[in-house]
Each structure stands twice: as structure tokens, then as C-alpha cells.
Amino acid sequence: MKRVLLVLLACLLVITSLAACGSSDSTATSTAGSSAAVSSTADGSAAGAEGLPGRFAEKKSITVEVFDRAVDGGTKAEDNFYTNWIKEGMLRDYNVEVKFIPVPRWTEQEQMNNLLAANNAPDVCLTYSYPTVQTYANMGGILDLAPLLESNKQLLPDLYSLVGEENMTWDKDPDKGTIWAIESMLFQNKRINTFVREDWLNKLNIKEPTTIEEFEAMLKAFQSNAKTLLGANADKIIPFLLSVDVGWNADHLITSYIPDSFVNSDKDYYINGFDDRHLLAPGYKNGIKKLNEWYNAGLIWKDFPLYPAGDKNIDNQMKAGYVGAMIHNWDYPYRGGDDSIIANMKKTVGPDAAFIAVEPFKNDAGVYRKLLSPPIDRKIFFPATNKEPVASLLYLNWISKLDNRKFLQIGEEGVTHEKTPDGLIRTIATTGDKYMNSPNNIDYTMTINGLDLGDPDLTMKSVALGYAGVDAKYVTKAYELTSKDAVISKHINVGEIKAEEGMGPALKEKRDNMLTQAVTAKPDKFDSIYDNAFKDFLTSGAQAIIDERAAKYEKYYGK
Structure with a gap:
């Protein structure tokens, strides 16, 4: 009996000891020097x-x-x-x-x-x-x-x-x-699309442009038929909308001038790829020169240099129905529910007003090349x-x-979305406190950008229904074209590039100013303005980044 009691007492002491350890902060997960302590209170x-x-x-x-x-x-x-x-x-x-x-x-x-x-x-x-x-x-x-x-x-x-x-x-x-x-x-991994006014194409009996020549002819047709398209507001017509972020809002046009051999060279693409607008790629200047021609021909919004990126006046031109074509985020006209560009156009212009995605810019290989980032x-x-x-x-x-x-991406059923009979998620336009300030609430889902419902097929089909008040056919086409013939840059990891330290904002500002000045220059001044500004961009730190990237690439990946 004594031996049994001693065994029971020993077991009790062990259990008590284990219980104390389980509830103590002394078993906190290591935080590598952090003062934070995590207790293992739940499994x-x-x-x-x-x-x-x-x-x-x-x-x-x-x-x-x-x-x-x-x-x-x-x-x-x-x-x-x-x-x-x-x-x-x-x-x-x-x-x-x-x-x-x-x-x-x-x-x-x-x-x-x-x-x-x-x-x-x-x-x-x-x-x-x-x-x-x-x-x-x-x-x-x-x-x-x-x-x-x-x-x-x-x-x-x-x-x-x-x-x-x-x-x-x-x-x-x-x-x-x-x-x-x-x-x-x-x-x-979606990025940019080229959009044109579908209702204007129909009104002027113009086919969707499939070449840069057809795109330019379309812009000129918009310009010469301003009275037909806008009536009393004919003087407000903007055949092609641009912003001071020229490299973004003309991406497909500009990058169509970049040789396909450069895009497919891991080494060249990495060494010259630190500017996310591809400014350092060969052929880039030719794309800007085309924009300069359009600007001086009155095909581009003359006031675009007056408004900084994100200024509401830029979107207001589209919402009012004055814009014929633009290049922007792959789904830009369809975002925002009742306040989207397309929703506002239908209110101010009419039920047929719509932007549709097109592919007019082939490169030297004859493909509509899209330059996409890795999945980061x-x-x-x-x-x-x-x-x-x-x-x-x-x-x-x-x-x-x-x-x-x-939940953060689609919100409450019956408020911000509804389920179709086949289980797809269709967005509902909403206002008030449950309104989403960003597409699929990406500002609160910082670890993911892009709808994910846990099932690839369900997600893909639901994306097209994720724009309240927008016909799914527009979103489906935009979704397909934005990554068609895409090249995704490879993950090149060479460690720190010291020359890049502190240079991001300064070089970005120089690039945007340079491109804006080049686009708006008089034709006979274009080359000197572009070349001088590009030289300044290089000597202001870009060349040092190029040189260090080249050396680091060869160190880790060979010549």
C-alpha cells in the first residue's frame, strides 16, 4: 500500500509539474533576442x-x-x-x-x-x-x-x-x-491593359485596332469626329489620356519598341531592369518619340503635366466621357462599384458607354509582348x-x-457579394462603412494581392463577376489579354546593390520629369531634351547601379 501511495504521489507531482510548465511563460517560443514572450496556452x-x-x-x-x-x-x-x-x-x-x-x-x-x-x-x-x-x-x-x-x-x-x-x-x-x-x-499576375471606347468605335464604324497604325488612325478619327462623339463638349475631347507617370500610362506602346531579344535575356533584363518602367531598355526612346508626335498632333491630353499621379482630375476626364483611349491597370475602368469609371460614364454619357481592352502594339517579333514581374x-x-x-x-x-x-476580400454575403447558383462570387456595389476602399481590400490583405477563394477554378470564374454593375465580358477579355504573350522576369538574387541605396525616389522623380518634358517638347527639340535628360539620369546614379548589377550578376551567375 505504501509503495502504491508513493507511486501515486510521484505521478501527481509529475503531472503538477508538467501543468505548471505548460502555463508558464518560461516555455515561450524563442524570439531571437526580442522582449516579446509568447505563451503556449493553446493547441x-x-x-x-x-x-x-x-x-x-x-x-x-x-x-x-x-x-x-x-x-x-x-x-x-x-x-x-x-x-x-x-x-x-x-x-x-x-x-x-x-x-x-x-x-x-x-x-x-x-x-x-x-x-x-x-x-x-x-x-x-x-x-x-x-x-x-x-x-x-x-x-x-x-x-x-x-x-x-x-x-x-x-x-x-x-x-x-x-x-x-x-x-x-x-x-x-x-x-x-x-x-x-x-x-x-x-x-x-496581371498588370496593364490598353483600353479604347467601344461605343466610339461602334459610332464611327471602326474595328478594334490590332496594329499601332490602326491605333493611331483611330485616335485621329476620334479627334476629327469630336462633334459627333461629344456634341457641345467637342473641345474637351481627349483621344489618348496620359499622366505624368508616362512610363505606366503608355507602357504597352513604349515596350512594343523594346527588342524581344533583350526581354528574353536574363542577364540584360536584370542588369537594366531596376527601373520598373523599363526606361533603360533599348528602343525605349522610340516609344517616347511616338508619344511626342501624338502630343504635338493634339492626340494626347495637353494638360496632363499639370496633375500629379493619382490626382482625381485625371479620372474625372474618363468619368465625364471625354477620353477615347488609355493604358492603365488591367481592370482600371471597372474598379470602384458605383463610382467606377464605367459606372460614371453610363450615368453621364449613356448605357452603351464602355471601355474595352484591345491589343494594338506588336513588337519586333510580331507578338503583343507583356512584361510582367515575378509573383511578388x-x-x-x-x-x-x-x-x-x-x-x-x-x-x-x-x-x-x-x-x-x-472575408476581407469579398466581405459579407448579401451586402458586398452574393453567391450564384453554381457557387461563384458576384460583387454587389455597396456604400457606407462596408465599402472597400481598394480592390478586394488589398490594403488590409498585405500578404496577398489578387482574389483567392481557395479553389483556382472558382476564383478565376468569380474574378469576372467581381465588378459590380460591369458586364463580365469586359472583365474576362481584360483578364485574358493582360498576360497574353507575357514574359515574367526571373528571380535573380545577388544580394545588396549598394549603388541603389537611397536612390529610388530621386531616380523616379528624374525619370518622370524627363519623360514628361520629352513628350511635350517641340519636335525639333525632342532629341536634345531626351538625350540630355537621359545622360543626367545615368550620371545621377543609374550608371553606378548598372555597373554594380553587372558585376554582381557575373559573380553569382557567370559571364
């Missing part, structure tokens, strides 16, 4: 009631960057139905309090520079500019994510499942092993001022969970 079976694995015993607080697009009829980017939904979920599942910090979308690089310089950046940041991240990493202003990811990987199954190992380590330094940013997933999107990083890196990683995991990101 998969208890996640519903007690939160997700890694839930903190004591409440933590983090701040998260969100793009502010200043959308007409939209909501406050940092305080709306969706931000509150995220806050409630993070508090419930991880005991983490979240506060959103708005950053203007169209000046995000400049704003992020200011926040980082002032040691006032949010705990979770995102940007489209990796050189900005690298610059501040070199100054000690960014956390190295490599040890954090390694020691907390088991707590991040949804993040790894969505983004993938490659994107998680996309920017890993091949020598040092540092990871300054995670590359979010570009789920649908925004760069997510943590500033050195982040005192809760594990809580920040758990935030990324939470918004990557399929159920969570699916």
Missing part, C-alpha cells in the same frame, strides 16, 4: 475557445501601416468596418491590440522615408520599394527577419502556406543570410523600433489565414 483543438497557438498571456499592442487612397465616397482607411473586424479578431485569437496608421498611397515612398527617419514608423510596414528597405537596413533601422522567422516558423503556418518559402526568403542575402523584408504574394508584390518589413516582432509576425499569419483573408 489546435483548443484554438476556437482560447485563441490560436502562440496566443499571448498578456495583451500586446502593435501598429500597422495602411495605404490611404482618399477615395471619394470611401471610409477612413484606419477606422472602418474592416479595421474593426481585424482588431477584434487579433484580440480574440492572439490577445494583440492593433492600431492602423494611414500613409498616403501615391506618396508612400516619401512618407515612409520620413517616418523611418523620425523613428516613428508603424511596427508593420509595407512599401513597393525594396531599395527603401535596404537603405534603412544599412542604417540599422530595420529588423533582420531571418532569426525571427526561423524561431517562430511553427506559429506561422498560414503565412508560409500562402506566401511560400520562396517569397519568404526572396530577399535573403546570399552571403550574410539576412532577410529585411517578406515579399507578399501577387496571386494573379509589396515588401513587408519591421522597423528597428518594433518592440513586438512576434506579435507582428502573428498579425501577418492571421491575415493570411484563408477564412480571414477570404
Whole structure:
């Protein structure tokens, strides 16, 4: 009996000891030097009631960057139905309090520079500019994510499942092993389309243009028939719309002048590919020269240099029905529900008003080449001022969970979407607090850009129904053309390019100014303006980047 009691007592002591260890913060997951401690208070079976694995015993607080697009009829980017939904979920599942910090979308690089310089950046940041991240990493202003990811990987199954190992380590330094940013997933690799007014084509009995000659003839027909197309507003006609971001809003035209041999050379494309508008590619100048011809012929909006990128006046020209053709994001005319370009055109012009995607710009190989990026999107990083890196990683995991990101992307059934009899998701136009300020709420799903319903076929078919009030045929055609004959640049990882440090915003500004001045130049001044500005672009830092990229490429990939 004594032996039995001693055994029972020993078992009881072991169980008590194990229970104490299970509830103690001493078993917290390693945070690689972070002061944050995660308690193992829940497992998969208890996640519903007690939160997700890694839930903190004591409440933590983090701040998260969100793009502010200043959308007409939209909501406050940092305080709306969706931000509150995220806050409630993070508090419930991880005991983490979240506060959103708005950053203007169209000046995000400049704003992020200011926040980082002032040691006032949010705990979770995102940007489209990796050189900005690298610059501040070199100054000690960014956390190295490599040890954090390694020691907390088991707590991040949804993040790894969505983004993938490659994107998680996309920017890993091949020598040092540092990871300054995670590359979010570009789920649908779509970029740009060329759009023309379908109703104007029909009214003037013109076929969809399939060559640059036909496209130019179409623009001239719009110009000479302005009275027929716009009546009393004939003087407001804009055959082709451009903005100060010339490299974006004329992409298909310009890149059709780039030789196909350059596009298909991994080495040349990488060395000269740091400018995302492809300015350094051979043949680029010829594309700008064509725009210069059109501008001086009155085919391009003469006032485009007056408005910065993202200015509402640009969209207003389309909404009013004054624009005949444009090049923009692959689905641009269809975004925004009741405030979309196409919805406004139908109100102001008539029910037949519509933009349709076309392919008029062949390259020297006779194909409508599209230049697409790899499946990476925004760069997510943590500033050195982040005192809760594990809580920040758990935030990324939470918004990557399929159920969570699916809700953020499509919202509530009967409010922002409806299900068709065959299970497809059709978007419903909505206003008020549940309005989405960005397509599929990409500003709140920072780890993914592009609709993902968990089933590829369902997703693809639902994309066409994701634009309230828009005939699916327009979206389907745009979806197909934007990636037809595409070349996706390969992942070339040579580590840090020191010459790029701090140069992103400055070179971008020089490029945009250069192209705007070249397009609007008098024909006899075009060559001198373009050549001098291009030389200045090179001597201002671009040539040093080219040279370092060439040397690094040969170091890791050979000559």
C-alpha cells in the first residue's frame, strides 16, 4: 500500500509539474533576442475557445501601416468596418491590440522615408520599394527577419502556406543570410491593359485596332469626329489620356519598341531592369518619340503635366466621357462599384458607354509582348523600433489565414457579394462603412494581392463577376489579354546593390520629369531634351547601379 501511495504521489507531482510548465511563460517560443514572450496556452483543438497557438498571456499592442487612397465616397482607411473586424479578431485569437496608421498611397515612398527617419514608423510596414528597405537596413533601422522567422516558423503556418518559402526568403542575402523584408504574394499576375471606347468605335464604324497604325488612325478619327462623339463638349475631347507617370500610362506602346531579344535575356533584363518602367531598355526612346508626335498632333491630353499621379482630375476626364483611349491597370475602368469609371460614364454619357481592352502594339517579333514581374508584390518589413516582432509576425499569419483573408476580400454575403447558383462570387456595389476602399481590400490583405477563394477554378470564374454593375465580358477579355504573350522576369538574387541605396525616389522623380518634358517638347527639340535628360539620369546614379548589377550578376551567375 505504501509503495502504491508513493507511486501515486510521484505521478501527481509529475503531472503538477508538467501543468505548471505548460502555463508558464518560461516555455515561450524563442524570439531571437526580442522582449516579446509568447505563451503556449493553446493547441489546435483548443484554438476556437482560447485563441490560436502562440496566443499571448498578456495583451500586446502593435501598429500597422495602411495605404490611404482618399477615395471619394470611401471610409477612413484606419477606422472602418474592416479595421474593426481585424482588431477584434487579433484580440480574440492572439490577445494583440492593433492600431492602423494611414500613409498616403501615391506618396508612400516619401512618407515612409520620413517616418523611418523620425523613428516613428508603424511596427508593420509595407512599401513597393525594396531599395527603401535596404537603405534603412544599412542604417540599422530595420529588423533582420531571418532569426525571427526561423524561431517562430511553427506559429506561422498560414503565412508560409500562402506566401511560400520562396517569397519568404526572396530577399535573403546570399552571403550574410539576412532577410529585411517578406515579399507578399501577387496571386494573379496581371498588370496593364490598353483600353479604347467601344461605343466610339461602334459610332464611327471602326474595328478594334490590332496594329499601332490602326491605333493611331483611330485616335485621329476620334479627334476629327469630336462633334459627333461629344456634341457641345467637342473641345474637351481627349483621344489618348496620359499622366505624368508616362512610363505606366503608355507602357504597352513604349515596350512594343523594346527588342524581344533583350526581354528574353536574363542577364540584360536584370542588369537594366531596376527601373520598373523599363526606361533603360533599348528602343525605349522610340516609344517616347511616338508619344511626342501624338502630343504635338493634339492626340494626347495637353494638360496632363499639370496633375500629379493619382490626382482625381485625371479620372474625372474618363468619368465625364471625354477620353477615347488609355493604358492603365488591367481592370482600371471597372474598379470602384458605383463610382467606377464605367459606372460614371453610363450615368453621364449613356448605357452603351464602355471601355474595352484591345491589343494594338506588336513588337519586333510580331507578338503583343507583356512584361510582367515575378509573383511578388509589396515588401513587408519591421522597423528597428518594433518592440513586438512576434506579435507582428502573428498579425501577418492571421491575415493570411484563408477564412480571414477570404472575408476581407469579398466581405459579407448579401451586402458586398452574393453567391450564384453554381457557387461563384458576384460583387454587389455597396456604400457606407462596408465599402472597400481598394480592390478586394488589398490594403488590409498585405500578404496577398489578387482574389483567392481557395479553389483556382472558382476564383478565376468569380474574378469576372467581381465588378459590380460591369458586364463580365469586359472583365474576362481584360483578364485574358493582360498576360497574353507575357514574359515574367526571373528571380535573380545577388544580394545588396549598394549603388541603389537611397536612390529610388530621386531616380523616379528624374525619370518622370524627363519623360514628361520629352513628350511635350517641340519636335525639333525632342532629341536634345531626351538625350540630355537621359545622360543626367545615368550620371545621377543609374550608371553606378548598372555597373554594380553587372558585376554582381557575373559573380553569382557567370559571364
